[in-house]
Amino acid sequence: MTIQANPNIPDEVRAVAADGTQLRYALMGMARAMDNVIALGRGDPDLDTPPHIVAAAKAAIRAGRSGPTPVKGMEELRAAIAEHMHEVNGLPVAADNVMVTTGGQEGLFLAIQALIDPGDEILVPDPRYSSYDDAISRAGGVMVSVPTNRDDAFNLEAEAVEAAITPASKALLIVTPSNPTAGIVTEDRLRAIADVAIRHNLIIIVDEIYGKIVYPPWRHFSIGSLPGMAERTITLDAFSKTYAMTGWRCGYAAAPADVIDAMARIKQVTTGPVATVSQWAGLAAISGPQDCVADYLKIYSERRAVLLDGLDRMGFAYGEPRGGLFVWADCSATGIHATELSYLLLKEGRVLVFPGTAFGERWREYVRITMLEPIDTLREAVERMLPVLARYGL
Amino acid sequence: MNTPKSLARPLAQRVAGLADPRQPAAATPDLPASVIEAATSALDRGETHYTDRPGIPEFRAWVADHLRERFNVSVDPAEVTITCGSTEARYVCMTLLAEAGGSVLCPGDSGPIRGALHLVGASVVDSIQDGISLLYITPDVYRETSVELLQRAEETDWWIVYDLSFAKTDPPFHPAQNPKLASRVITINSLSDQLAGWRLGWMAGSEMALRLRAGKQAITICTTAVSQWAGLEWLRSAE
Numbered sequence: 001m002t003i004q005a006n007p008n009i010p011d012e013v014r015a016v017a018a019d020g021t022q023l024r025y026a027l028m029g030m031a032r033a034m035d036n037v038i039a040l041g042r043g044d045p046d047l048d049t050p051p052h053i054v055a056a057a058k059a060a061i062r063a064g065r066s067g068p069t070p071v072k073g074m075e076e077l078r079a080a081i082a083e084h085m086h087e088v089n090g091l092p093v094a095a096d097n098v099m100v101t102t103g104g105q106e107g108l109f110l111a112i113q114a115l116i117d118p119g120d121e122i123l124v125p126d127p128r129y130s131s132y133d134d135a136i137s138r139a140g141g142v143m144v145s146v147p148t149n150r151d152d153a154f155n156l157e158a159e160a161v162e163a164a165i166t167p168a169s170k171a172l173l174i175v176t177p178s179n180p181t182a183g184i185v186t187e188d189r190l191r192a193i194a195d196v197a198i199r200h201n202l203i204i205i206v207d208e209i210y211g212k213i214v215y216p217p218w219r220h221f222s223i224g225s226l227p228g229m230a231e232r233t234i235t236l237d238a239f240s241k242t243y244a245m246t247g248w249r250c251g252y253a254a255a256p257a258d259v260i261d262a263m264a265r266i267k268q269v270t271t272g273p274v275a276t277v278s279q280w281a282g283l284a285a286i287s288g289p290q291d292c293v294a295d296y297l298k299i300y301s302e303r304r305a306v307l308l309d310g311l312d313r314m315g316f317a318y319g320e321p322r323g324g325l326f327v328w329a330d331c332s333a334t335g336i337h338a339t340e341l342s343y344l345l346l347k348e349g350r351v352l353v354f355p356g357t358a359f360g361e362r363w364r365e366y367v368r369i370t371m372l373e374p375i376d377t378l379r380e381a382v383e384r385m386l387p388v389l390a391r392y393g394l
Numbered sequence: 395m396n397t398p399k400s401l402a403r404p405l406a407q408r409v410a411g412l413a414d415p416r417q418p419a420a421a422t423p424d425l426p427a428s429v430i431e432a433a434t435s436a437l438d439r440g441e442t443h444y445t446d447r448p449g450i451p452e453f454r455a456w457v458a459d460h461l462r463e464r465f466n467v468s469v470d471p472a473e474v475t476i477t478c479g480s481t482e483a484r485y486v487c488m489t490l491l492a493e494a495g496g497s498v499l500c501p502g503d504s505g506p507i508r509g510a511l512h513l514v515g516a517s518v519v520d521s522i523q524d525g526i527s528l529l530y531i532t533p534d535v536y537r538e539t540s541v542e543l544l545q546r547a548e549e550t551d552w553w554i555v556y557d558l559s560f561a562k563t564d565p566p567f568h569p570a571q572n573p574k575l576a577s578r579v580i581t582i583n584s585l586s587d588q589l590a591g592w593r594l595g596w597m598a599g600s601e602m603a604l605r606l607r608a609g610k611q612a613i614t615i616c617t618t619a620v621s622q623w624a625g626l627e628w629l630r631s632a633e
Contacts, residue, residue: 021608021611021612022608025447025611042444044443044444045443048440048442049440049442054437054438054442057437057620058433058434058437061425061430061433061434061624062430062434064422064424064425066422066425066589066591066592067418067419067422067590067591068418068419068422068590068591069418069591070415070417070418071415071416072415086395092395092396092397092398093397093398094395094397096397097397097398102478102593102613102614102618103614103615105612105613105614105615106613106614109612109613113406113408113513114405114406114409115401115403115405115406116406117406117407117408131612134612135612138489138612139406170403201402201403203401203402203403230396230397230398231398231400231401231402232401232402232403244442244443245442246442246443246444247441247442247443247444247445247616247618247619247620248442248618248619248620249478249614249615249616249617249618255398255401256398256399256400256401257397257398257399257400258399258400258401258405259401259405261414262405262406262409262412264414264415265409265412265413265414265415266409266412266513267415268412268413268415268416268481268509269412269481269485269508269509269510269512269513270481270482270485270509270510270513270613271478271479271481271482271485271593271613271614272478272479272481272482272593273418273591273593274593274618275478275591275592275593275618275620275621276591276592277433277591277592277618277620277621278618278620278621
């Protein structure tokens with residue numbers, strides 16, 4: 001399967017096809033220029049930030065509690081995050097082990113800057129969220145892919161990790177649930193990976209931003225809670241997805257205290273503290289009622305069922321989406337390169353999905369579809385995609 | 395509970411060259427009522443999602459208008475990116491415009507860029523020498539010094555960052571007024587004095603604008619939505 005010489009593919013897509021991040025932005029830009037597009041591309045929850053969180057932010061604004069905070073974040077928020085990560089995730093952390101970040105993506109950037117010297121290798125599951133590439137390259141690190149596959153629901157194997165280790169390996173990045181695959185790394189696998197990490201003295205950076213969006217019977221597990229892992233694990237999370245708070249830009253990291261100190265030094269000269277209003281919102285989110293988390297999970301579960309039914313009708317295969325907000329669908333039955341297919345679905349069906357090549361070069365037979373639209377809209381998206389696929393022989 | 399103090403492996407070497415974070419300023423000015431209203435109204439409207447990655451269009455348009463009206467400098471709103479304070483703008487500029495092993499010429503206070511340059515692996519110099527890729531100037535630099543360096547910039551391929559963040563008032567002078575330099579000038583400014591804690595700044599202009607935007611996106615994706623609406627109102631009300 002190669003990009004066909006299809007004159008439908010505009011230069012602005014073809015020109016950035018090799019850069020996953022820019023490819024996503026190019027498609028989003030084209031979608032914005034069209035009418036009536038159903039956007040199942042980017043990972044921005046359509047649900048609103050819960051009212052009690054918005055109310056807390058408004059109260060802080062009105063009370064004049066919006067002045068600058070320490071770069072690590074407000075003490076009360078750091079303490080609340082530490083308590084939450086101890087109680088919910090089982091991490092042995094206190095406030096000194098926690099800092100607030102400007103979203104989860106910055107947390108990864110800071111962690112890599114704090115850990116990776118030029119030439120250090122960092123193992124990354126394939127496929128991957130392509131924004132990792134920039135963070136790693138800025139530090140002079142070398143990304144080494146660790147394969148995952150659909151037959152295993154994109155779970156990560158300790159054997160595959162160990163096979164990728166070289167004397168230059170310093171860290172392993174784990175994303176669970178995964179963006180883009182929606183696979184999770186199960187507890188048994190994490191225990192095996194922890195053994196590998198201890199034996200090879202690897203640092204684990206684990207992105208758990210979708211950790212509270214896991215579909216039963218599957219459950220999230222934090223590798224940092226395992227014996228011997230606290231001193232070698234940086235756990236990243238954010239309020240963005242769990243509480244539909246993407247625009248607040250508020251996340252957090254938990255790590256050994258010296259790592260947090262290092263990340264704070266870097267944050268001081270790169271972005272500064274998180275906006276204070278967002279921190280008050282974050283405090284309300286993590287210490288307030290959690291019914292909204294269960295409510296949102298129920299909504300996503302219902303959407304997931306609709307989307308999977310639609311994919312079955314399209315003849316697309318997929319690994320079981322066990323967590324997160326995406327379905328990673330195998331479109332090889334179409335015989336069309338994923339970049340081209342994404343463009344055709346946008347142009348002819350007015351449905352935006354992201355091609356697999358935006359998440360790794362070899363994923364030209366996959367597309368990432370979000371479930372971040374109401375059920376009726378998802379149903380309509382399926383109905384729009386079916387005739388496009390039929391026109392191309394599927 | 396034994397909480398982890400130290401990582402099992404050494405930290406990256408770059409960390410050692412960075413200072414401990416400063417404590418925040420103790421006092422912050424009261425917010426104008428219109429800013430409070432703008433911020434809370436934005437939240438009521440549901441402005442809690444990612445904004446356009448470079449920032450809300452209204453804010454970017456304001457920056458472009460301001461540069462034109464105040465300095466007679468032409469910048470397209472598409473060349474404006476709203477950042478998490480001017481700190482992020484400076485860091486992004488340094489990562490893209492300074493080179494590892496190279497130098498940044500700074501005739502004034504280099505404090506605001508030293509940390510970012512340390513991460514990049516570049517150094518600061520205060521006089522002309524080989525290896526310079528970027529001239530960083532602020533309005534407080536003695537005017538004749540700036541003029542001399544900008545004349546030299548015309549003969550080179552230096553990029554120019556003009557940082558207005560620490561100016562108490564906008565000066566009349568702007569290096570992008572020189573058409574030979576305009577495509578290489580990035581303007582930085584912030585609202586840190588007026589809206590401390592809201593983390594708002596911006597970078598505008600130059601042929602590098604879209605790459606600068608991508609550089610910001612790669613770190614923080616976009617700037618806090620409610621902060622942008624609050625900042626826009628502050629700027630409009632101050633006019």
